[in-house]
Amino acid sequence: MHRIDLDGRTLILIGTAHVSRKSAAEVKEVIETEKPDTVCVELCQARYQAITDTDRWRKTDIVKIIRERKAMLLLANLVLSSYQKRLAKKFGIEPGQEMIQGIKSAEETGAALCLADRDIQATMLRLWRSLSFWDKIKLFFQLLLSMFYEEELSEEMLEELKSKDMLSAALEELSRSLPRLKAIIIDERDKYLAQKIKSAPGNKVVAVLGAGHIPGIINELSRDHDLEALSRVAPAPKYTKVIAWSIPLLIIVLIVLTFSADRATGIKQIMAWVFWNGSLGALGALAALAHPLSLLTAFLVAPISSLSPLLAAGWFAGLVEALLRKPNVSDFEDLADDVHSFKGFWRNKVTRILLVVALVNLGSTAGTIIGGAEIINRFFNTFF
Numbered sequence: 001m002h003r004i005d006l007d008g009r010t011l012i013l014i015g016t017a018h019v020s021r022k023s024a025a026e027v028k029e030v031i032e033t034e035k036p037d038t039v040c041v042e043l044c045q046a047r048y049q050a051i052t053d054t055d056r057w058r059k060t061d062i063v064k065i066i067r068e069r070k071a072m073l074l075l076a077n078l079v080l081s082s083y084q085k086r087l088a089k090k091f092g093i094e095p096g097q098e099m100i101q102g103i104k105s106a107e108e109t110g111a112a113l114c115l116a117d118r119d120i121q122a123t124m125l126r127l128w129r130s131l132s133f134w135d136k137i138k139l140f141f142q143l144l145l146s147m148f149y150e151e152e153l154s155e156e157m158l159e160e161l162k163s164k165d166m167l168s169a170a171l172e173e174l175s176r177s178l179p180r181l182k183a184i185i186i187d188e189r190d191k192y193l194a195q196k197i198k199s200a201p202g203n204k205v206v207a208v209l210g211a212g213h214i215p216g217i218i219n220e221l222s223r224d225h226d227l228e229a230l231s232r233v234a235p236a237p238k239y240t241k242v243i244a245w246s247i248p249l250l251i252i253v254l255i256v257l258t259f260s261a262d263r264a265t266g267i268k269q270i271m272a273w274v275f276w277n278g279s280l281g282a283l284g285a286l287a288a289l290a291h292p293l294s295l296l297t298a299f300l301v302a303p304i305s306s307l308s309p310l311l312a313a314g315w316f317a318g319l320v321e322a323l324l325r326k327p328n329v330s331d332f333e334d335l336a337d338d339v340h341s342f343k344g345f346w347r348n349k350v351t352r353i354l355l356v357v358a359l360v361n362l363g364s365t366a367g368t369i370i371g372g373a374e375i376i377n378r379f380f381n382t383f384f
Contacts, residue, residue, distance in 0.1 A: 010204045015211035016098040023098040031105035037202020039106035040116040041099050042209045066318045075354040102208035116196035125233045127184045190216030195225040244309035254379045262382050269375045276371035277303040281313045284363030288355040294321040302364040314361035321356045325349050
């Protein structure tokens with residue numbers, strides 16, 4: 001716990017582990033003892049509703065999520081939270097119990113509640129827009145592999161993770177792997193949280209925070225930050241649109257030129273494009289254990305969608321999967337438990353649909369690279 005005097009006000013920062021029973025007890029004790037004017041919690045409105053609305057999954061429209069191109073965002077959120085939920089289940093507590101306790105204690109003591117974190121969708125979109133193509137692939141595989149990861153961790157070891165040195169070392173390692181990930185998920189949110197905490201009403205404010213944010217927030221409290229600028233999601237640069245349209249246009253031009261010079265080779269180029277896009281897209285559907293018609297959709301759509309930046313084979317395959325294997329109430333009710341395990345991601349109809357979208361898109365991307373390379377190779381062999 002850190003007590004900070006700032007402009008005649010008292011700010012009390014509680015560093016917690018998100019799956020720690022002791023953290024929840026500490027939050028309760030501090031708020032009841034200090035009786036603050038405001039309690040800040042490391043939650044945005046969406047995450048607050050996720051914690052307080054136990055029926056939220058029943059209201060989820062999976063088809064709408066795919067149509068709005070939010071399937072990858074939802075899948076990433078579920079994967080990122082799965083390890084935390086596995087630990088919480090092991091220790092017999094709810095994930096984010098310390099945040100729940102902060103909300104409850106604020107109500108009991110009559111303190112105002114401040115949701116101090118940046119909107120999770122803004123964070124994820126800012127991260128996605130900042131990553132290069134290969135960083136996106138790297139992040140996707142790291143998320144996918146994390147579902148296989150199992151680690152024995154005692155509650156004593158968990159409490160040790162709240163120490164500044166260990167967390168700093170972990171973040172240092174993270175920054176070497178994907179520097180932009182740390183900058184946006186940790187550093188930017190430190191600034192946002194610091195501004196919200198010092199702007200909270202009252203002379204005494206208690207803030208319930210993940211321990212990893214404490215050093216950064218303390219450093220940023222002396223500075224002013226523009227919350228609107230930190231939440232803004234910039235549109236994709238214009239050059240990315242130019243590149244996105246140039247690649248399929250180049251593929252079409254190369255096939256047409258080759259076809260005009262050597263009809264047989266041109267046909268082989270078309271067959272290579274269809275084969276690699278279709279088969280690898282279908283392979284992605286197969287890996288997600290999709291319905292046979294979803295697999296067929298992936299095969300048929302991938303060669304076409306790869307020629308348009310506005311389309312993605314995974315969306316079509318995912319929509320077919322959602323219509324053929326529509327999730328029922330029990331799938332949404334079991335979602336919180338199923339994301340605890342690798343097997344659960346494939347068993348639950350909701351996460352399986354998301355996996356179909358993700359893996360078909362990944363397969364189609366690989367097919368575009370391999371098929372495009374073969375088309376270029378046949379073009380040069382024909383003319384040079």
